[in-house]
Amino acid sequence: MITFDQVTVQYEDTAEPVLRDVNLTVEEGELCLVVGHTGVGKSTLLGAVNGLVPHFTGGTLYGRVTVDGRDTAEHPPRELADVVGVVGQDPLDGFVTDTVEEELAYAMEQLAVAPATMRKRVEETLDLLGLADLRHRALHELSGGQQQRVAIGSVLTAHPRVLVLDEPTSALDPTAAEEVLAAVTRLVHDLGVTVLLAEHRLERVVQYADRVIHLPGDGRVVSGPPAEVFRTSSIAPPVVDLGRIAGWSPLPLSIRDARRAAAPLRTRLDGVVPPPVRTALPADRPRLLSARGITVTYQGVPAVREVALDLRGGEITALMGRNGSGKSSLLWALQGSGPRKAGSVSVGESDGPGTRDPRKVSATEARRLVGLVPQTPTDLLYLESVKQELDQADSESAVQADGIPARTLLDRLAPGIPDTTHPRDLSEGQKLALVLAIQLAAAPRVVLLDEPTRGLDYRAKGELIGIVDGLAAEGRTVVISTHDVEFVARAADRVVVMAEGDVVADGPTTEVIVASPVFAPQTAKVLAPLPYLTVDQLASVLDAHGTDPSA
Amino acid sequence: MPRTSAATARSSAPGLAPDAGGRRLPRTLHPVAWWIWALALATAVSRTNNPLLLFLVLAVLGYVITVRRTEAPWARGFKYYLYLALTVVAIRVVFRAVFATGITPHDHFIFSLPHLPTPDWYAGIKIGGPVSLEALLSAATDGLRLACMLCCIGAANTLANPKRALRVLPGALYELGVAVTVSISVAPQLVQSVQRVHRARRLRAGRSQGLRALRGIIVPVLEDALERSLRLAAAMDSRGYGRAGTATRRSRRATGALMLLGMCGLCAGAYGLLDATAPALLGFPALVLGGLLCVAGLRLGGRRITRTTYRPDPWRAAEWAVAGCGVLSAVLLFSNAGFNAAELNPSIYPLSWPTLPLVPAAAILLAGTAGFLAPPPSAPVRPSVPAQRTEEST
Numbered sequence: 050m051i052t053f054d055q056v057t058v059q060y061e062d063t064a065e066p067v068l069r070d071v072n073l074t075v076e077e078g079e080l081c082l083v084v085g086h087t088g089v090g091k092s093t094l095l096g097a098v099n100g101l102v103p104h105f106t107g108g109t110l111y112g113r114v115t116v117d118g119r120d121t122a123e124h125p126p127r128e129l130a131d132v133v134g135v136v137g138q139d140p141l142d143g144f145v146t147d148t149v150e151e152e153l154a155y156a157m158e159q160l161a162v163a164p165a166t167m168r169k170r171v172e173e174t175l176d177l178l179g180l181a182d183l184r185h186r187a188l189h190e191l192s193g194g195q196q197q198r199v200a201i202g203s204v205l206t207a208h209p210r211v212l213v214l215d216e217p218t219s220a221l222d223p224t225a226a227e228e229v230l231a232a233v234t235r236l237v238h239d240l241g242v243t244v245l246l247a248e249h250r251l252e253r254v255v256q257y258a259d260r261v262i263h264l265p266g267d268g269r270v271v272s273g274p275p276a277e278v279f280r281t282s283s284i285a286p287p288v289v290d291l292g293r294i295a296g297w298s299p300l301p302l303s304i305r306d307a308r309r310a311a312a313p314l315r316t317r318l319d320g321v322v323p324p325p326v327r328t329a330l331p332a333d334r335p336r337l338l339s340a341r342g343i344t345v346t347y348q349g350v351p352a353v354r355e356v357a358l359d360l361r362g363g364e365i366t367a368l369m370g371r372n373g374s375g376k377s378s379l380l381w382a383l384q385g386s387g388p389r390k391a392g393s394v395s396v397g398e399s400d401g402p403g404t405r406d407p408r409k410v411s412a413t414e415a416r417r418l419v420g421l422v423p424q425t426p427t428d429l430l431y432l433e434s435v436k437q438e439l440d441q442a443d444s445e446s447a448v449q450a451d452g453i454p455a456r457t458l459l460d461r462l463a464p465g466i467p468d469t470t471h472p473r474d475l476s477e478g479q480k481l482a483l484v485l486a487i488q489l490a491a492a493p494r495v496v497l498l499d500e501p502t503r504g505l506d507y508r509a510k511g512e513l514i515g516i517v518d519g520l521a522a523e524g525r526t527v528v529i530s531t532h533d534v535e536f537v538a539r540a541a542d543r544v545v546v547m548a549e550g551d552v553v554a555d556g557p558t559t560e561v562i563v564a565s566p567v568f569a570p571q572t573a574k575v576l577a578p579l580p581y582l583t584v585d586q587l588a589s590v591l592d593a594h595g596t597d598p599s600a
Numbered sequence: 601m602p603r604t605s606a607a608t609a610r611s612s613a614p615g616l617a618p619d620a621g622g623r624r625l626p627r628t629l630h631p632v633a634w635w636i637w638a639l640a641l642a643t644a645v646s647r648t649n650n651p652l653l654l655f656l657v658l659a660v661l662g663y664v665i666t667v668r669r670t671e672a673p674w675a676r677g678f679k680y681y682l683y684l685a686l687t688v689v690a691i692r693v694v695f696r697a698v699f700a701t702g703i704t705p706h707d708h709f710i711f712s713l714p715h716l717p718t719p720d721w722y723a724g725i726k727i728g729g730p731v732s733l734e735a736l737l738s739a740a741t742d743g744l745r746l747a748c749m750l751c752c753i754g755a756a757n758t759l760a761n762p763k764r765a766l767r768v769l770p771g772a773l774y775e776l777g778v779a780v781t782v783s784i785s786v787a788p789q790l791v792q793s794v795q796r797v798h799r800a801r802r803l804r805a806g807r808s809q810g811l812r813a814l815r816g817i818i819v820p821v822l823e824d825a826l827e828r829s830l831r832l833a834a835a836m837d838s839r840g841y842g843r844a845g846t847a848t849r850r851s852r853r854a855t856g857a858l859m860l861l862g863m864c865g866l867c868a869g870a871y872g873l874l875d876a877t878a879p880a881l882l883g884f885p886a887l888v889l890g891g892l893l894c895v896a897g898l899r900l901g902g903r904r905i906t907r908t909t910y911r912p913d914p915w916r917a918a919e920w921a922v923a924g925c926g927v928l929s930a931v932l933l934f935s936n937a938g939f940n941a942a943e944l945n946p947s948i949y950p951l952s953w954p955t956l957p958l959v960p961a962a963a964i965l966l967a968g969t970a971g972f973l974a975p976p977p978s979a980p981v982r983p984s985v986p987a988q989r990t991e992e993s994t
Contacts, residue, residue, distance in 0.1 A: 130840030143835030154910030159840035386802040412805040428800035431819035
């Protein structure tokens, strides 16, 4: 269906080609998972399939890419629209019309499909993706998962043989992501569509993949069956890591497979107390922030309902809950920049000299009390180079003489970012580090991060854990709102779960996360009822006992 | 998907159409039919100064809108046109009172404004002074006529979905339609982007006033918008937008030339028709010639596009009837048949009570039959669940 023949892609502004001598064949009806770290050329590979690379993006493509017998050198993307359907990260970016039905019809209108056929295909697609109830609704009123399903539907109506999805769930919460991935697997199984899927959160999709294309980062491409590729790949979901450590063969890809393979291991580990994921915190931590009765409403609709929260120094708190449950609103209210209808926030050591409410002081003062990194960190960046941003941060925060300059902070968080780089050219993880450094320049003792894991790959998440651990070790308190349960299992001391503006659970990570079968990380699911949360815990137990894992 | 279907089941329940239980199926009338109707009525209005007739037109507009508008956001805008109309009348009256002009000694003076002496070189205009009933009335009726025409346009915008109206644009103007549609949907996103960045400014304790603050907001917003439009362009490209037709450079130029000439012709023709002092040759012939040139241009331009329309609006008897009753009322008002043309513009000097001429009144009421000639609009679609994404991003 798709053939890459000696393909090399070179952009003008990079010295090394992004892809080098790629030979690849994807058969009809396969679900192909494209994995690799950020910036290794996943999007380039996907873009080459329908000719967006190089027709739209620029750069030079050597070799030949053919899709369904058509050479992309001679066919620009629009001429391939009837063969390849492309769905991007944020569905809102691709919408041309404003209602569901019109959006579904758009591609067909461009392809000059007869009106009667069009009507029939729209009805079929509405049913196929479960959108029939939403047909007349405006696109911007839909939830993220519904929007992404409409985006998939809008390319499906053209009856493409190939569907290219570039991280379709990265902007969605877990429920919405499940919804979209369920729709995708259904297409593969019912319609035999060939699917090329790039995805960061591998744990969700790896079990459905027929083939994995791994980009190690040097321009090469390794392709093969999932169990084979993951044996050696640099990134893998926790369930695969677990299988590697335990030495299971074949490598399990789903919780079900792993759980069946894990039965002997569970018996053997019974009675062994696993080491804690995180070192226990001292009991007499100072209380740095105390919030009472926080209420936030938007046009009368409550987003946060009378929430009480205490944050203590040295503690990392994860704030979880579905989209729209009030996580962001709570963080903004705590910082004082967002609206707050009722309640009080007092920041400062409870026994120290005087606590203050960040809402009642100037913005400069509020920054020194609570630092917040918003969901879109780039909203804070507006200068031409990293150096200018950092200098600006130093002057804005007006740190006392003993303050640490932002540059030093940045080097501590993410070493090696040159002064002259334009902030927009940084990777997602680097942008996050830059904004965090800017916020830390004011030396706040309470640090709030709003969905920092969105769009980060495994490596960047690992680095983020290191960063927040460092902040906590300095005696600060950190709150991270996130959907990523694997990240929470490794990074957080405490989990607060919100639903409809209420705090529905608040407690140590182990208790909150393991208690819920949906929220539990993969390791916990495989090894339940044993209280393991991360792969590292198992690794250290197996090391300590020095037993042959295959026994 | 049980989660979504349970929540949205209410929205698909049949709403109350105005014609519930009637014989005709609810459907949306072709937008062009409403536009023809409204423009014809506006043309008819331009003929008359008679306040009775003008109020009748407003009543007719109000009736048709009440029975045939939908619940869509764009259909709730008529009251703004009414406010605009009132403002127009008020401005005209106030200006006429302040810049006292056209006062004759026989007028009925009501009150007097303080007179402002103007310098010699400004002698043409008097400010203040006595205000006469005649001047105010003539200003009010003039204003009312303009207000009525405004309301006619407002009615068309209220009754016809502006996006569907754009879709009937001929193929050659398709790109224009797309540009408008995209900008309509991008504008709210831009506003949201500005709000988000503005809120984020406080996090950095950035200045909220002055040039530098502006830069702090504009740069991220523009970068955001630029990236977004690039992604949109990529998405449109990969969905087949702009697939090659059979256009050559010459045919494109010919299209442009024909359209330009045609438009000039149309403008000249319209001017000639509406201005009684213009030479007769300028009126109808220029209009027809311009129209023909435009049609030719659009035809030529449309040939290069291969595209179809999803669920095109049909043009059936109801469309003929609605457009027809509008045009007929305009023709009746211009025909001077069966009534004295002077009755359309009752005299202010000397002051007289306006009479209601029968034929023009009937003609305007005829336009009002559009209210039941048009099929009832489709049942309203109500959003049942507030969008979760927007809730968090506000």
